[in-house]
Amino acid sequence: MKNQLIIGLKLTLVTLIFFSGIYTVFIFGIAQISPNQGKGIMVESNGKKFYKNIGQSFTEAKYFNSRPSAVAYNAAGSGGSNKGPSNPEYLAEVQKRIDTILIQNPDIKKSEIPADLVTASGSGLDPNISVTSAKVQIKRIAKVRNLEEKKLEDLIATTTEKPLFGLFGPEKINVLALNIALDKLK
Incomplete structure (x- = not known):
């Protein structure tokens, strides 16, 4: 003992x-x-400073939507929702997000909505979305901003971050950087 x-x-x-x-x-x-x-990586736009590596809320129709946050984009308290995929409250929340995306983007089907547009990340502060998530929003933004879809496709291509060393992780797009670049388009 x-x-x-x-x-x-x-x-x-x-x-x-x-x-x-x-x-x-x-x-x-x-x-x-x-x-x-x-x-953190600071970015300045329109006289405001933002952290590029912390998720921001973008809900206006003229912007690319960011990934949902389980912590309301509050960087003081990172964390997931801790609700499992069979939790009725969690399922209702995801369904609400799906319905919102379908209303905002009437040209897409429910099956075309990427998971990262309706589920929060583990930290609740993910600043990135997948390339697919950006592409499903092109028609809405082109219509609202009166832009050619090709311009938005090119913008997505130029702001896409490749995997680390070409091996680790998926391609991703920082939503803040994408929306700042979008505001600079004529």
């Missing part, structure tokens, strides 16, 4: 030193070599 207690205390001490010291310094070091020293 005494032997197991000593082993437990040693393990506790080692993990305490590792996670409160070594790991913390390691992550801090990585942050210092990242863009903006880990403080």
